[in-house]
Amino acid sequence: MKLGIIGSGMVGAAAAFACTLRGAASRIVLVDIDTARARAEAEDIAHAAPFAGATQIDAGDYDDLAGSGIVIMACGVGQKPGETRLELLGRNAAVFRSVVGEVMRVCPDAILLVASNPVDIMGQIAQALSGLPPGRVIASGTILDTARFRWLLGRHLGIAPRSVHAYVLGEHGDSEVLAWSAARAGSISLQGFAEQVGAPLTPEVRDRIDNGVRRAAYTIIEGKGATWYGIGAGLARIVSAIAQDEGAVLTVSTLGDVMGVQDVACSVPRVVGAQGVTEDLVPDLSPAEADALRASAEMLRDTAAAVPV
Ligand SMILES: NC(=O)C1=CN([C@@H]2O[C@H](COP(=O)(O)OP(=O)(O)OC[C@H]3O[C@@H](n4cnc5c(N)ncnc54)[C@H](O)[C@@H]3O)[C@@H](O)[C@H]2O)C=CC1
Numbered sequence: 093m094k095l096g097i098i099g100s101g102m103v104g105a106a107a108a109f110a111c112t113l114r115g116a117a118s119r120i121v122l123v124d125i126d127t128a129r130a131r132a133e134a135e136d137i138a139h140a141a142p143f144a145g146a147t148q149i150d151a152g153d154y155d156d157l158a159g160s161g162i163v164i165m166a167c168g169v170g171q172k173p174g175e176t177r178l179e180l181l182g183r184n185a186a187v188f189r190s191v192v193g194e195v196m197r198v199c200p201d202a203i204l205l206v207a208s209n210p211v212d213i214m215g216q217i218a219q220a221l222s223g224l225p226p227g228r229v230i231a232s233g234t235i236l237d238t239a240r241f242r243w244l245l246g247r248h249l250g251i252a253p254r255s256v257h258a259y260v261l262g263e264h265g266d267s268e269v270l271a272w273s274a275a276r277a278g279s280i281s282l283q284g285f286a287e288q289v290g291a292p293l294t295p296e297v298r299d300r301i302d303n304g305v306r307r308a309a310y311t312i313i314e315g316k317g318a319t320w321y322g323i324g325a326g327l328a329r330i331v332s333a334i335a336q337d338e339g340a341v342l343t344v345s346t347l348g349d350v351m352g353v354q355d356v357a358c359s360v361p362r363v364v365g366a367q368g369v370t371e372d373l374v375p376d377l378s379p380a381e382a383d384a385l386r387a388s389a390e391m392l393r394d395t396a397a398a399v400p401v
């Protein structure tokens with residue numbers, strides 16, 4: 093499958109690198125307004141390809157995207173230290189207004205995979221600009237937050253993050269909701285397993301993990317200016333799910349109804365395959381988690397409604 097990536101900064105390049113190592117795409121084309129950057133990233137990543145597989149990677153312009161099955165949108169600006177994702181909205185919406193039409197002109201049948209922040213609303217804007225069905229415009233949503241949650245839980249419990257079944261829901265941002273009540277270690281309740289291994293989930297432990305997930309981007313941006321490895325791997329995971337028609341359950345964001353809030357883009361676990369998103373699987377939540385998810389969805393709906401497309 094051919095993959096286009098718009099924006100070959102840290103996130104676009106990390107996604108290309110992760111897809112190359114994973115063998116998620118046979119061909120990758122990097123497009124950036126900074127053509128020298130796109131060329132340099134493509135060449136650097138191409139030098140990794142012989143160690144991994146047969147991915148062909150090039151820089152190009154919009155016409156070179158023809159035939160792409162998926163186009164990742166990683167263009168625009170990122171947060172400065174202390175800045176929220178929502179503060180990027182005006183600047184990145186302007187970038188999408190100049191880019192999405194160009195992508196659709198060349199590959200009208202591609203699935204759009206949005207990474208630029210604030211990612212939920214940017215996904216909604218991409219859907220409106222492209223006119224694609226909602227399930228074919230997928231924002232990475234809380235796929236990264238879910239990975240952070242599983243990693244921290246796995247460390248606390250002494251088990252592999254992949255054996256922790258836990259989800260972060262709602263906004264990829266400050267209002268996100270850690271679904272503690274639906275979390276499982278293997279097939280048993282998280283709380284039960286935590287007690288079994290003598291690592292109880294006390295209020296202090298929960299607060300530490302909540303903070304570690306919710307504040308991760310702020311902490312990393314403070315230290316190195318941006319985050320890219322986690323989201324690069326997450327985007328490659330979504331590309332694989334689509335390219336191989338996996339029907340994988342991933343927390344991604346797409347336009348739909350969540351907790352009675354209509355036409356909102358935010359994350360719940362969803363089935364992802366060759367047609368994009370086909371089903372939602374909203375877990376059973378405690379009343380407090382359900383209220384927090386509804387509030388997150390309402391905030392995103394209201395913020396998105398104020399942005400002209
Ligand atoms: N969804 C997620 O979980 C995450 C999202 N992000 C977001 O991803 C976005 C990209 O972040 P970085 O790669 O770190 O930023 P970056 O500044 O390194 O790269 C952005 C690239 O977009 C390009 N660009 C800007 N306007 C363009 C246009 N009109 N056409 C084509 N290319 C254009 C720039 O030249 C630059 O190379 C940001 O909005 C950031 O907040 C970052 C980390 C995680």
Ligand SMILES: CC(=O)C(=O)O
Pocket residue numbers: 171177209236308309319
């Ligand atoms: C920057 C960002 O959105 C993240 O690392 O979560």
